[in-house]
Amino acid sequence: MARHVFNRIREGVVGYDKYFECKEDVFGKIDFTSYQKCTAAIRMLAYEVSSDLIDEDVRMSESTCLESMYRICKAVIAVFGPEYSREPIVEDTTRLLAINASSGFPWMLGSIDYIHWEWKNCPFVWQERYMDHVRACTVILEVVASQDLWIWHSFFGMTGSHNDINMLQRSPVFVRLAEGNSPPVNVNINGHNYNKGYYLADDIYHQWTTIMQTIPNPVGEKSKRFSQEQEGTRKDVERAFGVLQSRWGIVRYPARTWSTKKLWEVMTACVTMHNMIVGDERPEHIYDQGFQF
Template structure:
């Protein structure tokens, strides 16, 4: 996180919740600063560290760190929900379309993909449904739609790691508006053909729907040229 963004978050959370402001105790000694409290919360969120680990260099007790984390997450949701934690409106869509067209992708609304988040303390009884062959440890899947400037306007988290991108897509609500016919109209022209529905960049794991545009592989060696026939055919398309 860049310095000016971090300081903006610290200032916003301090004005929203007086818990993050520096206070004096009964002996008139200064307490923890807003920087210390916000740093401890962000360390746990970013790196998944334990509460007592932060005490080594920030000098905050374990119970205080846990309380900082809870208040920090609640405050961030209350402060920035209206600006960031929402689906794009018409103005946002026009900005996303402009960004995509400037990069050679007219009609693109963002990139969609899934990642596996390791669950270290997964209960033993649940490991069967949260494990998959290509991951050694239990995981939880996060599905995200992000723009080029890293604005994540859709996040679906919590599905067991034994699932894949297709089952995640069936479970999430990312395309509910499209299915209900209430999605904003997106119009663009490619090769003198007009389209009325935006699309998302995706990898080859996603189905061949009109709303997905996949990458086209360019093999750089002999190994890349020897692919299964069905995959070679899709790439030539």
Template sequence: MFRRRFRMRKNVFTRIVNQLRESNVYFQQSPDATRRLGPSPLQKCTAAIRMLAYGTSADAVDEYLKLVSSTAKECLSHFVEGVVSQFGPKYLRRENTMDTERLLQKSHIRGFPGMMGSIDCMHWEWKNCPRAWKEMYQGRNKTANIILEAVASQDLWIWHAFFGTLGSCNDINVLQRSPVFSDICEGRAP
């Protein structure tokens, strides 16, 4: 139930909430001008994640979480900044030499020498596509679609992601090799 509603595991959600509460004053519950406690860190993070996961407006969390739209927008802004600052150095980074060597070694053991990850492409239906753009984003099934292309390694790290429109690359997929990967492939130590 939790994973379906929030599109993530509960332990990941609580880890994010706890990390933001410890590192960012905005996510600490404090009294307002009338000495009543303001929204909890759980409310603030839930508002931000629900808006991101479902693409809803700030008004949509009003009834569910009892937050006005201006507070929900502020929660989203602080949430994004907090996640990038706290988790960015580990999860939003380019690959390094150790990552590349580890991926190449695992692939070689599994019988795929030289493979960094698997590429996958999926068509995402855009339910709220503006009427004026419907034909531009129309896919095979006559609905508006956006394409997500991703390269992931066996340990589910995403090394490349691209959102685009149908036919925007004329169905040509080009993955650029990083300088580290090029050096390893050519036998030079970085």
């Protein structure tokens, strides 16, 4: 994370939550600064270190570090979520379609997939619901990512016992498609007009017109080449998962909280800050390829 991105986050959370302001107590003792609290919180999110290891660097207690981390997650979602966790607007859809068309997949909106986040401290009464196929309690994150690793959609909170098909039936992406609220796309193919784009997915998903699946057993040179290119493009979402977990180690290791609400806040905040870093590192020439909007 660049320094100016960190400062932007710090300024945003200070303006949202007075907890991060530097104050004096009744004895005139100066409280911890916003730099100390934000540094402790982001280090815990990035390196997945326990709160009692942070006190040597920022001189804060374990409880203060934990409170700072959960408060900064709430503040990031409230302040930066509307900008960095929103659905694609018309301009975004135009840019995505143009970039994907240059990659050989016109009218494609992104790649969709999901991962499991292990929940170490899942309450015993809930373990049957959250148990996945490898007999571990997990919570599912579904995302739609583009070529530049921007996560355009994230849906987190489904129990680990669900599979791809169950997730698909509950995903807000396809609920919006069914309601006619999908990103506007006007396409004419072989004399037929289509008003929806499609997503790349693996072969376990349904055979819908809005999902292009991988060819399981390609026959012929043409099918093999197409399957190879499609698999290479679909790896965008896998790359996004890898970068998200490498930047925010807390989602790479088992979660230790007891609250499902805190799980959602941590994951959503990490996705939001991931998009902030991607937007900051995005090269300017990506808009100068002849398809400006």
